[in-house]
Amino acid sequence: MTNVDAVKAQSAAGPTPGNERQAPTFKPNKRRFSWANNWHYLVLTVALFISVFPFYWMFVVGSNTNADVAQVPPRITPGPNFIENATNAMNAVPFLRSLLNTFIVAGTVTVSAVFFGTLAGFAFAKMQFRGNKALMAFVIATMMIPLQQLGLIPLYMLMDRFGWVGQLRAVIVPALVTGFAVFWMRQVIATSVHDELLEAGRVDGCATFGLFRHVVIPSVRSGAAVLGMFTFLFMWNDFLWPLVVLGGNQDAHTIQIALRNMSQTYYADYALVLAGTFMSLIPLIIVFVIFARQMIAGVMEGAVKG
Amino acid sequence: MAAVQSDDPGLTPRSTMSWWFRREARIAPYLYISPFFLLFLVFGVFTVAFTAWVSLHDWHIFDTAAGGGTFVGLDNYARLLNDARFWRSATNTFSILLMSTIPQMLLALVLAELLNDRRLRGPHIFRSGLLIPNITSVVAITIVFQSLFGRHYGLINVALDFIGLDMVNWTSSRIGSHFAIATMVNWQWTGYNTLIFLAAMQSIPSDLIEAARVDGAGRIKRWWKITVPLLRPTILFATVLSVIGNFQLFAQPLLFAPGVGSMGGNDQQFLTILLYLYNMAFRQFQFGYASAIAWMLVLLTAVAALMVYAGVGYLNRRENRSALEVERMRERANARQEAGA
Amino acid sequence: MRIKWLAAPLALALVLGACAGDDNGTTDEEVETEDAAETDDDGDDGxxxxxxxxxxxxxxxxxxxxxxxxxxxxxxxxxxxxxxxxxxxxxxxxxxxxxxxxxxxxxxxxxxxxxxxxxxxxxxxxxxxxxxxxxxxxxxxxxxxxxxxxxxxxxxxxxxxxxxxxxIGGMAMAYRWDLFEEAGLPTDRDEVSDLWVDSWEDFIEVGTEYTEATGRGFVDNEANLWNAVVNQDPNTFFDADGNPIYDESEHVQYAWDVVIDAIESDIIAEVPAWSAEWEAGMSDGSFAVLTAPAWMMGYIMDVAPDTEGNWDLAEVPEAGGNWGGSxxxxxxxxxxxxxxxxxxxxxxxxxxxxxxxxxxxxxxxxxxxxDSEEIQSFESEFFNNAPVGPIYADNAERVVAQNTGPNYNAIDTEFGDGLGRVLDGNESPEEAWESVLNNISSQLGM
The missing domain is CATH 3.40.190.10 (Periplasmic binding protein-like II)
Structure with missing residues (x-):
């Protein structure tokens, strides 16, 4: 039997699973439920459980007393003490101050990186100038260098020279625009800004910045939002450099540094530490719940583009 | 990097434009890209070059104000080659890398396969549930897992005890601490990689998979023989990212044993290269030596990434067989299409 | 000056009571005397x-x-x-x-x-x-x-x-008399002191007895024991001129041997210092003895408030020593x-x-x-009414200040880590000693 025959035979035998896939009227609940057909739900649910469990556990420990958890078997359900533990945590370190600092850092960097990234991305994607390709290759190359590690010591010396040690700007300024932001926005602009629009704008008498304002910015909103989310998350969670340069000055701590100090000082008080950790994640979880779809799309698009 | 290239720039200066527009269009792009390059010049080029310079000196933190350390040539690098503690940190890093990257990639490939199903109900719940660990901060992750891996009352040891196994002293055992740290990495990154693989799977032409099915290949075989080989570029990309990320492990070992073990344990059992660098620079304040470590870290990262590339290249050559198989199936699929038409 | 001193016991009584609150009748006097003292000070300094x-x-x-x-x-x-x-x-x-x-x-x-x-x-x-x-x-x-x-x-x-x-961190040994009783050891602080005050060898012997009787660790961990012993002599890591002598100091070798002996006698509870288990151990009885520089008292009271009255203080073997102080x-x-x-x-x-x-x-x-009356008459309820004032004052007279030098803390950490490796069974005592010396010279360039 030839291959073609085989295919024919298969087709004749009725709808293949592949055809089912395309069929819009397919309704799985008409079939009887069986584990053999749905085992993948079990696997995925277990994966989901493992993904979410640490958050639950944070809350369990953070809402019980240490004695409830430091016993065998430990309590594995939430208790009544979360408010108390969280209050203790917020008094143990300058918690709200650190949250505010983190908002300032992440917010400033996000706005700046998206703006300058879009500007540079516009130039790279839509303008002809000498060195365009070479400079873009250079930008991509910079993304490969682990700058934070390689430059850690001179960066510290530089901040020392500027008098910025222990100040938020030491974390903000080096991140104002990154190679990643330029690269990302270049890709976004190349695909979502149409040349005809630019041409029309030019005919209307726009200079390049006018085109940037009236044509580019309105067309890249969603791509820029994804970049903004990633930048915000990255800065929110950044640890090594803030630890080095802000570590001394408690007033300038970001939330990660505050958390670290909390766990280093109150390590025996798990209820306090985990309640504080849980609190520190609430802003992120809110952002995530609102933007989850865009974030997932961003990760997946990034994969295809990358 | 499949860059999307616009070959028809809409902004070519043309003779019909006024002098101002032409001049503006010529200067503007340089202006627009200059913020990045200026910043990179100061915080990138300068710092990288200066790291090299400092690494040639015996340079204590207090020497900075006095104008610099004493020039010692390559002494710091010579010291590094003979520094048992550095190489211990390197083998630790490598061991954690293996314990995280390999299970993570396999698991992500499986989960992506399961998610790559249009009939799947509630895909958004699964996808966002898997991604949420990735947005969590490493500090928070380490704090939680460090409590889960606690010696006496940590949930994991309690569970081990419950099923009749011995409790493990996760912080003092070398392999145990590597496992714990790798678990944190896996927890954070498996979901992210799942989504990356899922995206790549969705772009595989369905006729290929279809052809394999027609050919009688079961789901596991289709996954392993068709999907995974076709995903190779994506897996390569994810693996290289994972390697680079593992060489930057810092918060996990630093926070793994709060109160004790900030040097990575009394036997340096979970000291990583970056933690060693940090300890040298900001605890011992030996800036010169720490700078040499920084260069070595970058070198080792590059070597490891190249090894991944080389390994995949080797696989590609050796497994042409698999590509042939794919090709054969494509032919069959084409044949089927023709037959259908 | 005298008036001030009279006020101190009063203040103390307040503090040791449930709370030093706003109980007007007694605090008025205290505030007055303290104010007076304060203006005195300012006047003196000009x-x-x-x-x-x-x-x-x-x-x-x-x-x-x-x-x-x-x-x-x-x-x-x-x-x-x-x-x-x-x-x-x-x-x-x-x-x-x-x-x-x-x-x-x-x-x-x-x-x-x-x-x-x-x-x-x-x-x-x-x-x-x-x-x-x-x-x-x-x-x-x-x-x-x-x-x-x-x-x-x-x-x-x-x-x-x-x-x-x-x-200053004059040394004593804090012990749980309730656990001692369980193990059939003497509980009275003088008798306990007599058990081991002559030598660390005696201390380890008592520990062995305790561990055999209870099956639990005697002293908390190797690092704190090390601190207690090594800090009893000025010539530890540095000589009087600040030259490093950690590798040849007889006292460092002695302290090392004492801790190794303790490890080999299996009397160490294996709860790392400053860990969560250590803090829990102060309450849960994982260990019965804690080397206690004066400031450790405050730490114990803070971490294990529920053990009030169960602790007591005895003298440190071989007397003297200073650990900490700022x-x-x-x-x-x-x-x-x-x-x-x-x-x-x-x-x-x-x-x-x-x-x-x-x-x-x-x-x-x-x-x-x-020698002041207030110190000499100071007892701590938490420590079973032990005369902690005289105990630490007596010790303070005999405190010998260690010579200090660069990287003191890092050197101390290396020794502590080395002992930890022996305890965890990763290295033999001889290997650990070698690796400690190697690490110090390679890490610190000394």
Whole structure:
């Protein structure tokens, strides 16, 4: 039997699973439920459980007393003490101050990186100038260098020279625009800004910045939002450099540094530490719940583009 | 990097434009890209070059104000080659890398396969549930897992005890601490990689998979023989990212044993290269030596990434067989299409 | 002066009672006497303007490490000097010193910073990073403090003082008499002292007996035992001139052997110092003995309040020793050195050091207090009414200050880690000793 025959035979035998896939009227609940057909739900649910469990556990420990958890078997359900533990945590370190600092850092960097990234991305994607390709290759190359590690010591010396040690700007300024932001926005602009629009704008008498304002910015909103989310998350969670340069000055701590100090000082008080950790994640979880779809799309698009 | 290239720039200066527009269009792009390059010049080029310079000196933190350390040539690098503690940190890093990257990639490939199903109900719940660990901060992750891996009352040891196994002293055992740290990495990154693989799977032409099915290949075989080989570029990309990320492990070992073990344990059992660098620079304040470590870290990262590339290249050559198989199936699929038409 | 001393027991009684609240009848007197003392001090120093009510408002930043417990006194100072606001930043011991070095190197730092004894030598070598407290009147008060504590904070020439001493860490052994009873050991503190005061060998023997009887660890961990033994002699890691002798010091070798002996006798509870299990262990009975420099008392009371009355104090084997103790200094970057110094002088005044001892167990570095009635008659309910005053005062007379030198803390950590490797079975004692020496020379370039 030839291959073609085989295919024919298969087709004749009725709808293949592949055809089912395309069929819009397919309704799985008409079939009887069986584990053999749905085992993948079990696997995925277990994966989901493992993904979410640490958050639950944070809350369990953070809402019980240490004695409830430091016993065998430990309590594995939430208790009544979360408010108390969280209050203790917020008094143990300058918690709200650190949250505010983190908002300032992440917010400033996000706005700046998206703006300058879009500007540079516009130039790279839509303008002809000498060195365009070479400079873009250079930008991509910079993304490969682990700058934070390689430059850690001179960066510290530089901040020392500027008098910025222990100040938020030491974390903000080096991140104002990154190679990643330029690269990302270049890709976004190349695909979502149409040349005809630019041409029309030019005919209307726009200079390049006018085109940037009236044509580019309105067309890249969603791509820029994804970049903004990633930048915000990255800065929110950044640890090594803030630890080095802000570590001394408690007033300038970001939330990660505050958390670290909390766990280093109150390590025996798990209820306090985990309640504080849980609190520190609430802003992120809110952002995530609102933007989850865009974030997932961003990760997946990034994969295809990358 | 499949860059999307616009070959028809809409902004070519043309003779019909006024002098101002032409001049503006010529200067503007340089202006627009200059913020990045200026910043990179100061915080990138300068710092990288200066790291090299400092690494040639015996340079204590207090020497900075006095104008610099004493020039010692390559002494710091010579010291590094003979520094048992550095190489211990390197083998630790490598061991954690293996314990995280390999299970993570396999698991992500499986989960992506399961998610790559249009009939799947509630895909958004699964996808966002898997991604949420990735947005969590490493500090928070380490704090939680460090409590889960606690010696006496940590949930994991309690569970081990419950099923009749011995409790493990996760912080003092070398392999145990590597496992714990790798678990944190896996927890954070498996979901992210799942989504990356899922995206790549969705772009595989369905006729290929279809052809394999027609050919009688079961789901596991289709996954392993068709999907995974076709995903190779994506897996390569994810693996290289994972390697680079593992060489930057810092918060996990630093926070793994709060109160004790900030040097990575009394036997340096979970000291990583970056933690060693940090300890040298900001605890011992030996800036010169720490700078040499920084260069070595970058070198080792590059070597490891190249090894991944080389390994995949080797696989590609050796497994042409698999590509042939794919090709054969494509032919069959084409044949089927023709037959259908 | 006398009036002040009479007030102290009263204050103490208040503090040791449930709370030092606003019970008017008794506090009036106390406040009055303290006010009087305060104006006295200011008059003596001739910088009374710092305490003027209409002086310019000033905010002082102050960095200390956890467990220094200076908040009460700072609060009192702020109340008495309304123009002063103090922002205290309390960080874990190691992190505090790392951050302090980093800030000082960057030409920054707070107005007041604590320096623990393990780091004092490195700081004194970098004395130009600190204000010279002699410029602000430290010469008038330095006689109050132990000579060796002052010397530790001076530059080589002795004309630049970077810090005023806080407490000293005279040693005793804290033990759980309830657990001793269970194990059939004597519980009375004199009898317990007699068991082991002659030698560490005896101590280990008692430990073996305890462990055999109970199946539990006797002493908390190898690192704290090491600290207790190694700190009993001045010639540990450095000789009197500051040259490193860690590899040939007889005492270091001796202390090493004692701890190895303890490890091999299986009396160590294997709960790492400063870990969560260690803190839990103070309550749950994982160990029965804790090497206790004076400040450890406050730590135990803080961490294991439910064991009140179950602890007691005995003498340390072979007597003597000092572990810990700090200085407060003013980094050169401070713009308010006069105000900062005034606060330090207040915080570390003899009467306030006495307060810190009775409240938090930090033993004063002021010799005139050792024989004072208040110290001599001070007992602690928490420690089963042990006469902790005389115990630590007696010890303080015999304290020998270790010679200090650069990287003191890092060297100590290497030895502690080496002993930990022996305990965990990763290395034999001989291998560990070799690797410790190798690590010190390769890590620190010494």
């Amino acid at each position: 910088d009374g303007e710092a305490a003027d009510a209409d002086a310019e408002p000033v905010t002082l930043s102050m960095w200390v490490f956890t467990g220094m417990n200076l908040d009460d006194l700072v609060g009192q100072y702020e109340e008495e000097n309304p123009h002063v606001t103090v922002e205290i930043q309390s960080t874990e011991h190691g992190d505090h010193h790392d951050a302090l070095f980093t800030e000082l190197a960057a030409g920054g730092g707070p107005d007041i910073a604590a320096i623990e004894v393990a780091f004092i030598n490195e700081m004194a070598e970098q004395y130009q990073m600190w204000h010279n407290l002699y410029d602000y009147g430290a010469a008038d008060i330095e006689g109050d403090y132990l000579d060796w504590k002052i010397e530790q904070a001076q530059n080589v020439e002795g004309d630049h003082l970077i810090g005023i001493p806080t407490d 200085h407060l200094g003013v980094p050169a970057a401070s713009d308010n050195p006069e105000e900062a110094y005034a606060l330090i002088e207040f915080l570390l005044s003899p009467e306030n050091q006495q307060y810190q001892f009775t409240e938090y167990g930090q033993f004063p570095s002021v010799p005139e207090l050792f």
